[in-house]
Amino acid sequence: MNLALVSRLAARNLSRNLRRTAITAAAVVISVALLIVGFGLVDGLDENVIRAQQDAVSSHVLLRPVAYPDNGLSFPIDRAAVIPPPLRQHLDEDRRIDAWTARLWFSARLID
Numbered sequence: 148m149n150l151a152l153v154s155r156l157a158a159r160n161l162s163r164n165l166r167r168t169a170i171t172a173a174a175v176v177i178s179v180a181l182l183i184v185g186f187g188l189v190d191g192l193d194e195n196v197i198r199a200q201q202d203a204v205s206s207h208v209l210l211r212p213v214a215y216p217d218n219g220l221s222f223p224i225d226r227a228a229v230i231p232p233p234l235r236q237h238l239d240e241d242r243r244i245d246a247w248t249a250r251l252w253f254s255a256r257l258i259d
Contacts, residue, residue, distance in 0.1 A: 161168050230238070238247050 238244055
């Protein structure tokens with residue numbers, strides 16, 4: 148089949164039932180518009196989740212010791228930083244502190 152014949156058949160089919168053609172065209176336009184809006188909402192949600200996690204938990208800069216695991220919130224106790232003896236003695240003597248551990252988890256924020 149040549150392109151001229153296919154083009155004539157397509158034009159004849161589109162002009163034969165104008166109401167059906169208009170409804171189909173409107174449905175396609177509305178569907179594409181909703182698809183674009185949906186992708187925009189999902190992308191915005193993804194970005195919002197990442198920003199909320201950075202602002203609330205991990206911050207934008209994450210400082211870790213060498214060879215510390217970087218998969219999620221995995222904090223092994225055997226790789227915790229060693230607390231120097233003077234600070235350890237101060238923590239033991241402070242009566243306001245009921246218990247402490249060498250592994251601390253906190254959020255940090257660096258502002259330039």
